[in-house]
Amino acid sequence: MSAVPVIALLVLDGVPAHQLTTPGLVLDAVARSAPGAAYELRVCAVPRTVTTARPAPLTVTADRGLDGLDGAGAVLVAGHDGFRAEPPPGVADALRAAVDRGSRVLAVGTGAFTLAAAGVLDGRRATTEWSHVPELAARHPRVAVDPAGTLVVDGPFRTSAGFLGGLDLWLRLVAEDHGDEVAAATARQLVLPVYDDAGAARAELARALAESGGLEPTVRWLEASADRPLTLADIAAHARLSPRTLDRRFRAHTGLSPLKYLLRVRLDRARHLLEHDDATIEQIAARVGFGSSAGFRRHFRDATGRTPRDYRAAARRDSD
Known part of the structure; x- marks a missing residue:
């Protein structure tokens, strides 16, 4: 594994474009706030070329496929339009393997459906976008869905309602790895208003x-x-x-x-x-x-x- 912590961002067809840009903004701000706190970000896609969600769909080709999850200390599943369908071939196995390796596994918004479909959230607490909370609970009754949580941590899993492209989830990762002070400095670097x-x-x-x-x-x-x-x-x-x-x-x-x-x-x-x-x-x-x-x-x-x-x-x- 690289000496630099690796985060694998798994994107599927219909990913909201801001969930692709938020990680870059956060990790760039981390590097400026604390030069010794750099990350390697791998953008992984299945298939390798995906289209972002409307209203302005873009075609994006990722550098890595599911092999990009290997060796990652954290695997983050972005939200996507096809969250009601079964995950693409290989995705569930790759997520279960990441859990078995001891990686932290995260999901932004509807990405929680993908984790639930892989079976890794059974018996765990999780959340998702507010408008999809009842559906997640109905589709996956073994998951303890928390409708009051904007960010829920349970063991190796972190799930977020997805505000501002999962900004809270990315800052949580930074805080866990480098402390609250670096996370706070990173938030200030982003030049974003406090969003309640x-x-x-x-x-x-x-x-x-x-x-x-x-x-x-x-x-x-x-x-x-x-x-x-x-x-x-x-x-x-x-x-x-x-x-x-x-x-x-x-x-x-x-x-x-x-x-x-x-x-x-x-x-x-x-x-x-x-x-x-x-x-x-x-x-x-x-x-x-x-x-x-x-x-x-x-x-x-x-x-x-x-x-x-x-x-x-x-x-x-x-x-x-």
């Missing part, structure tokens, strides 16, 4: 619920009451629906249960407080509605891949 992906996703969910007919008052009440110890029965009583009907309508329009939506509200507020408030972790946990600081820490780490303390430290460094 979780907040944006939650706003999208709220709009969908408002359009579902009759749930908007309950959504507003739930958000205003998030610091209280709410149960599903409490939320259903406010909506004047049975718990089963409420749960079904929430899931139909968002892919989230009411309690998962409530969890997302609480985590969004906790992120904001960690970034802008000097309250202790225990105080923040209580202010956003968690019954215990231990539960807060567990949910926060599950959703972000970091402890609240580490998240706060990285956010403060990034703002300096």
Whole structure:
């Protein structure tokens, strides 16, 4: 294996073009932020020539095929239009072999479907694009799909909802390999505004619920009451629906249960407080509605891949 860490980016037909450009931007920024933190990026494709997704499809020929995954310390599967179909021949075997070798295996957005189809996510937690969360759960019931997670880490697997071409996933790799300070410096080098992906996703969910007919008052009440110890029965009583009907309508329009939506509200507020408030972790946990600081820490780490303390430290460094 090369002395330089190798990342193999596996792209399939219909890959979004920005998922091809994001890695180059990030790894170039890494090299400028920390000259000793270089990577070798292998772009691998099956077939070797693929067409990017609409609205402006481009034809791209990769330098490597599946052989490019050999020796890679990390294998990242990009999203693609054909995620509902079986992976091309050889892809599932190559991904299973990467897992067996001890590689980290990652997926951006709908790339999680490819990992699930290969069977490597069975019994694991994972996420995907918000709009495809219910479908991933239905197609692959052995995968514990987390609709509230924007980036989910479980063992060697890292899956991302895919905001900004998987930027969060690439920065996670950098942080794991070179530390939070290099990752924060890399983010600054990208000259990108801070993108509150979780907040944006939650706003999208709220709009969908408002359009579902009759749930908007309950959504507003739930958000205003998030610091209280709410149960599903409490939320259903406010909506004047049975718990089963409420749960079904929430899931139909968002892919989230009411309690998962409530969890997302609480985590969004906790992120904001960690970034802008000097309250202790225990105080923040209580202010956003968690019954215990231990539960807060567990949910926060599950959703972000970091402890609240580490998240706060990285956010403060990034703002300096």
